[in-house]
Amino acid sequence: MPEPANKELRKFEKSLPIALLRAREATTRLFKPFIESHDLTMPQGRVLRALAEADALDAKTLAERCVILPPSLTRIFRGLTQRGLIAQVPCNDARRHMVRLTAKGHAMFEEVVQESEPTYLRLAAAFGPERLDTLLDLLNELRNTVQTMGEDCEEEAPLRKVAGRC
Amino acid sequence: MPEPANKELRKFEKSLPIALLRAREATTRLFKPFIESHDLTMPQGRVLRALAEADALDAKTLAERCVILPPSLTRIFRGLTQRGLIAQVPCNDARRHMVRLTAKGHAMFEEVVQESEPTYLRLAAAFGPERLDTLLDLLNELRNTVQTMGEDCEEEAPLRKVAGRC
DNA sequence: TATTGTTATACTCTATAACTATA
DNA sequence: TATAGTTATAGAGTATAACAATA
Numbered sequence: 001m002p003e004p005a006n007k008e009l010r011k012f013e014k015s016l017p018i019a020l021l022r023a024r025e026a027t028t029r030l031f032k033p034f035i036e037s038h039d040l041t042m043p044q045g046r047v048l049r050a051l052a053e054a055d056a057l058d059a060k061t062l063a064e065r066c067v068i069l070p071p072s073l074t075r076i077f078r079g080l081t082q083r084g085l086i087a088q089v090p091c092n093d094a095r096r097h098m099v100r101l102t103a104k105g106h107a108m109f110e111e112v113v114q115e116s117e118p119t120y121l122r123l124a125a126a127f128g129p130e131r132l133d134t135l136l137d138l139l140n141e142l143r144n145t146v147q148t149m150g151e152d153c154e155e156e157a158p159l160r161k162v163a164g165r166c
Numbered sequence: 167m168p169e170p171a172n173k174e175l176r177k178f179e180k181s182l183p184i185a186l187l188r189a190r191e192a193t194t195r196l197f198k199p200f201i202e203s204h205d206l207t208m209p210q211g212r213v214l215r216a217l218a219e220a221d222a223l224d225a226k227t228l229a230e231r232c233v234i235l236p237p238s239l240t241r242i243f244r245g246l247t248q249r250g251l252i253a254q255v256p257c258n259d260a261r262r263h264m265v266r267l268t269a270k271g272h273a274m275f276e277e278v279v280q281e282s283e284p285t286y287l288r289l290a291a292a293f294g295p296e297r298l299d300t301l302l303d304l305l306n307e308l309r310n311t312v313q314t315m316g317e318d319c320e321e322e323a324p325l326r327k328v329a330g331r332c
Numbered sequence: 333t334a335t336t337g338t339t340a341t342a343c344t345c346t347a348t349a350a351c352t353a354t355a
Numbered sequence: 356t357a358t359a360g361t362t363a364t365a366g367a368g369t370a371t372a373a374c375a376a377t378a
Contacts, residue, residue: 008219012231016286016298017193018212019305024186025233026312031183041367046184053174059337065178067191072368074338095336095377120182127311131304132182138301139185145293146192207344225360238345240361261354261359 030123034116038108043068044076045112048085048101052109056089056100080105196289200282204274209234210242211278214251214267218275222255222266246271 013019028042035045046066051057057065063073077099080086085105091098101109124132179185194208201211212232217223223231229239243265246252251271257264267275290298 009231011219012216013306014302015215016302017190017197017208018215018232019302020186020190020193021212021233023305023308024183024190026309027183027186030312030315042183043368046187049181049184050178053177060335065175066184067187069369070337071339071370075367093336093378097337123312123315126315127308131307135301135304135308136180136182136185138297138304139189140179141297142189142293142301143192146196146289149196149289149292209345226358235346235348236360237347237362241344259355259359263360 030119031116034112034119037115038112040108040112043072044080047073047076047080048105048109048112051086051099051101052106056098058091058096058098060096062099196285197282200278200285203281204278206274206278209238210246213239213242213246214271214275214278217252217265217267218272222264224257224262224264226262228265 032042035042040048043066046068047062050062050065059070059073059077062068063070066073068076077086077097081088081099084102085108086099087102089098089100198208201208206214209232212234213228216228216231225236225239225243228234229236232239234242243252243263247254247265250268251274252265253268255264255266
């Protein structure tokens with residue numbers, strides 16, 4: 001395991017928010033070019049992915065899944081609709097803005113996936129496919145844990161010293 | 167392990183950039199109040215932490231460690247200096263802007279740590295201290311892997327299908 | 333009355349390029 | 356000539372509140 005040169009940096013790396021930020025920064029740097037080459041922003045790319053893996057979704061669900069605030073999502077809807085990548089779907093509840101990918105949107109997303117797949121496989125090979133899978137599970141479970149904490153925050157959990165630090 | 171309700175969401179969660187983003191969003195939501203209650207932004211908080219765990223650092227090192235671009239860092243220096251939280255340190259190389267925490271800066275950072283520590287311990291207890299440590303290691307190693315990939319990108323690695331996806 | 337989404341607004345971060353000063 | 360940092364500037368994200376339409 002590659003230990004950082006100095007203890008001070010090692011301590012810094014034990015900060016969870018910072019470790020998440022830095023890992024995300026590196027990963028984004030790797031994959032962003034594949035999104036931007038299609039004149040998409042990263043949030044737009046997340047919306048396309050979410051829709052590609054669903055049928056149709058409403059704004060609230062997309063906002064939650066893609067971590068985009070409603071005002072930003074409104075702008076993103078406008079942009080993607082103008083480019084013919086998404087289209088509104090009629091909904092029983094007229095308050096809901098429900099959208100789906102158009103054929104053009106599906107095609108563009110598939111292009112992004114195919115172009116970026118080699119890089120993803122290279123990363124997986126270098127990092128270790130099993131470790132990557134472990135990391136994905138831990139990330140999703142961390143999120144679930146935080147969300148659960150928000151709900152029952154009266155409960156007293158037994159505390160102990162841990163290596164990490166906010 | 168809590169499986170998501172539908173297969174479509176499960177697939178969405180296998181996207182590494184999105185999993186990183188969502189985990190970071192949840193973690194940030196948990197700890198941000200402790201930073202903001204001291205009228206600090208998250209980037210400012212990262213700078214304080216980096217300086218608290220070092221002696222003095224120059225702008226370039228801080229920019230890299232805290233994932234802040236130089237122009238933002240210039241503004242952050244200005245703000246933190248005006249508030250008396252950091253101070254410039256003379257340096258042999260007159261091009262370098264080197265700073266350290268003042269006593270006031272140290273005191274404020276310690277306040278943040280002490281106030282947020284219970285929440286961090288609660289999270290560690292809920293998530294599992296060992297798993298949290300594993301997650302931190304994986305995040306830092308992922309970043310190293312990506313950085314190494316950037317260097318020797320001619321090398322052909324053996325590819326295989328993996329569970330995750332960009 | 334509560335919920336969904338849009339609009340308006342202010343602020344910050346992101347990103348790039350051009351510039352200055354120093355090595 | 357190369358490096359460190361600042362300035363300038365445009366664009367996008369972040370966040371809140373106020374509003375409209377619907378349930």
